[in-house]
Amino acid sequence: MEHRNGARDAERDGTVTGPDPDTATGPDPDARWLALLMHAAFFLLLGASLTRFLMRHPGEARTPWIIALSVTLAVLYLLGPVLGSRPTPRRLTWLGVLVAVWMVLVVLAPSFAWCAVPLFYTGLRILPPRAALALVALLTAFVVAAQLRLATGFDPNLVLAPPAVAAVATAVFVHMQRQSVRQRELAARRSELIDDLLRTRRELAATERREGTLAERQRLSMEIHDTLAQGLSSQQMLLQAADRTWTADPDAARRHVRTATGIAERNLAEARRFVHDLAPADLAEGGGLEAALHALAARESAQAQGAPTVRCHVEGTPHAPLPDRVQSALLRIAQGALANVREHSGATAAGLTLTHLDDRVVLDIGDNGRGFTVEQPGPRDEHAVRGHGLPAIRARVHQLGGTLTIESAPGEGTVLSAEIPLTTTESPMEYPPEDPT
Secondary structure: OHHHHHHHHHHHOOOOOOOOOOOOOOOOHHHHHHHHHHHHHHHHHHHHHHHHHHHHOOOOOOHHHHHHHHHHHHHHHHHOHHHOOOOOHHHHHHHHHHHHHHHHHHHHOHHHHHHHHHHHHHHHHHOOHHHHHHHHHHHHHHHHHHHHHHOOOOOHHHHHHHHHHHHHHHHHHHHHHHHHHHHHHHHHHHHHHHHHHHHHHHHHHHHHHHHHHHHHHHHHHHHHHHHHHHHHHHHHHHHHHHHHHOOOOHHHHHHHHHHHHHHHHHHHHHHHHHHHHHOOHHHHOOOHHHHHHHHHHHHHHOOOOOOOEEEEEEEOOOOOOOOHHHHHHHHHHHHHHHHHHHHHHOOOEEEEEEEEOOOEEEEEEEEOOOOOOOOOOOOOHHHOOOOOHHHHHHHHHHHOOOEEEEEEOOOOOEEEEEEEEOOOOOOOOOOOOOOOO
16 A cells, blocks of 8 residues: 555656566556557657668768668667666666767758657657656657658648647646556455455354364353253262162162162263264265265365375274274374365375274375484374374374374375284273364
């Protein structure tokens, strides 16, 4: 905004030059085409004027001077694009020499006067508005004088036509300049609006996620309060009542215990329902771990261009369905490992291999990425970080009593192997937080 305001203030002060196709806002196609047209017109008019002079005045003493000045004028004009389009001292000196050579040429041969039209454009493009108009007036005066020298008598058209052409050329150029400025301002404003829209959408999405999280937490708290908490409270009261009447009225105590047992069964069913609802979505669909891994591989392969191609392979057949906690943990491990592959490895291909053995299940995730130097975690490192990359994977494997093996070296890719036994008890460590993906 400050840049645009400064540009408008400079324009009011008369210090703004014509549109620069090489500015930071990017090339202006219209200005570039107009510049190419004016360059072509200049050399065409210069060549036509020189040809006309040589045809009508062959062998005159001034002919070598006319040819030399024409060549000098052409060379000077060719140097213009090399010097840029900003009004630097070197650029202004070049413009002054160019106009001076043209004036001398017009004095010697008035037929070169019409080369002034491209020079109008050059002056308007480089100089501030007032200086540019003064140059246009000076060039127009020379054109009128040259035309009157060529005429055999006074002709009003020769006096009025050049100023009219100069006025039209100046008006067209100024209009194009203002249109270009407006287009750049509109483009900048549109870019700002798009940035604001994207920022607003991101903020809205973040707000919706927060609200959704809060709403889900509230729903779960209400569900737990209305089911598990109430059931546990009832069990506590029944067991306390049974304890008080155990000696005096054994039958009543047994009834209290049986009632508490029924409530415990219902609460167990509710707890299992909660666990099922909070399980990964791919597992909740009922296809099992193999189907979930195949779906995960397909999703990763269908990511944007540049994402690695992921293939899934299953070896062996389980003798019994895997426990839900094992399926959930292995799926989360695969998701976390593939996220690391996608974000950090630079790999083009990756593979998931699920191997069912008699007493354990093994999940291997390999990639052909850049690899890294494996650092063995210390005793405290395994539990220091949760929910981020390898520490989260180690925590999940450790919770199930398994082992995690990582094989990698710089430039050699990476293979991560999670081995989960099927006959061990869970570690007392808490589950790591579930990833949202």
